[in-house]
Amino acid sequence: LTLSNINDFRFSSSTVDSNIAVSxxxxxxxxxxxxxxxxxxxxxxxxxxxxxxxxxxxxxxxxMFWTQGQAPILExxxxxxxxxxxxxxxxxxxxxxxxxxxMLSPKCIERGFIGEPSRxxxxxxxxxxxxxxxxxxxxxxxxxEDLYFGIIDEYGQVVSADSETLxxxxxxxxxxxxxxxxxxxxxxxxNFKGLQVTSEPGSTISLLLTxxxxxxxxxxxxxxxxxxxxxxxxxGEVQTPTNACFPCGASTTSLPASPTQPYSLDPKTPRxxxxxxxxxxxxxxxxxxRAGYWRASLSTDEFISCPNPDACLSPPPSWSSSTATSNxxxxxxxxxxxxxx
Numbered sequence: 001l002t003l004s005n006i007n008d009f010r011f012s013s014s015t016v017d018s019n020i021a022v023s024x025x026x027x028x029x030x031x032x033x034x035x036x037x038x039x040x041x042x043x044x045x046x047x048x049x050x051x052x053x054x055x056x057x058x059x060x061x062x063x064m065f066w067t068q069g070q071a072p073i074l075e076x077x078x079x080x081x082x083x084x085x086x087x088x089x090x091x092x093x094x095x096x097x098x099x100x101x102x103m104l105s106p107k108c109i110e111r112g113f114i115g116e117p118s119r120x121x122x123x124x125x126x127x128x129x130x131x132x133x134x135x136x137x138x139x140x141x142x143x144x145e146d147l148y149f150g151i152i153d154e155y156g157q158v159v160s161a162d163s164e165t166l167x168x169x170x171x172x173x174x175x176x177x178x179x180x181x182x183x184x185x186x187x188x189x190x191n192f193k194g195l196q197v198t199s200e201p202g203s204t205i206s207l208l209l210t211x212x213x214x215x216x217x218x219x220x221x222x223x224x225x226x227x228x229x230x231x232x233x234x235x236g237e238v239q240t241p242t243n244a245c246f247p248c249g250a251s252t253t254s255l256p257a258s259p260t261q262p263y264s265l266d267p268k269t270p271r272x273x274x275x276x277x278x279x280x281x282x283x284x285x286x287x288x289x290r291a292g293y294w295r296a297s298l299s300t301d302e303f304i305s306c307p308n309p310d311a312c313l314s315p316p317p318s319w320s321s322s323t324a325t326s327n328x329x330x331x332x333x334x335x336x337x338x339x340x341x
Contacts, residue, residue: 143197259281
């Protein structure tokens with residue numbers, strides 16, 4: 001059944017069974033009404049059953065797909081029987097895109113809708129969606145986790161039939177640099193994994209996603225906002241003049257053969273330091289005394305020659321990031337300041 005430009009249409013206690021739209025939308029009903037006041041209503045009359053089952057669409061809306069107008073009213077009654085309707089997107093009902101939202105819950109992505117599920121198998125769209133995400137990546141580094149935005153219909157369902165809409169992330173203010181911020185939807189989702197955001201470490205940034213979707217020719221493009229909180233630069237990194245958190249030397253997961261890598265014990269310094277001749281440096285904050293030298297704590301890079309060189313050992317890379325505070329040869333009884341006790 002196709003409804004076109006029908007302002008007011010009501011179904012009461014009917015049966016819509018085993019209808020198919022082989023390669024299109026709306027297995028049972030397809031509605032297109034450009035007027036905002038258009039309304040379709042399904043209700044149960046005189047305690048009779050309204051049966052909607054076994055309808056199928058090849059693209060979207062197993063039972064019904066509608067465009068523009070108002071969302072169809074569906075009576076939530078025990079006599080409203082909905083069974084075995086199917087489509088690649090929207091097994092029961094489907095609409096045009098309604099909003100774009102940040103989908104920060106893996107559960108929502110897995111089930112394909114936001115909000116609380118209803119007895120008809122989909123969720124709901126809140127009036128406003130404001131999300132905040134704390135990035136585990138540092139300022140200037142690639143964000144290596146999934147960061148999804150979803151194209152959502154009137155029922156909170158991800159519009160999984162959409163793999164062509166374009167979107168771009170931009171900062172709504174402040175001195176922010178964004179790289180790898182363009183995406184094309186894949187089954188209704190934009191994944192911004194690999195996004196690079198550079199701003200003041202520890203700051204919260206307001207990002208704006210702008211899509212190429214309009215609900216009508218005279219409406220604005222659909223957008224979504226997200227607040228990102230960048231972590232501060234950590235020990236083993238330095239904050240560059242461009243506000244990037246730059247890691248010093250080699251990665252701590254892949255130690256180089258030569259322990260002479262640049263290092264940093266203070267993330268507020270603008271440059272990595274060269275490895276002192278009295279120390280072994282493996283990059284980041286991994287720095288430890290060479291044999292014959294001693295330091296007072298893990299937070300200092302001042303190394304002092306030991307009176308008895310044999311008392312001061314050269315520890316492995318793991319020691320420099322552990323809770324150990326001394327490289328003295330404890331097995332042979334050396335301890336204390338300069339391993340002299």
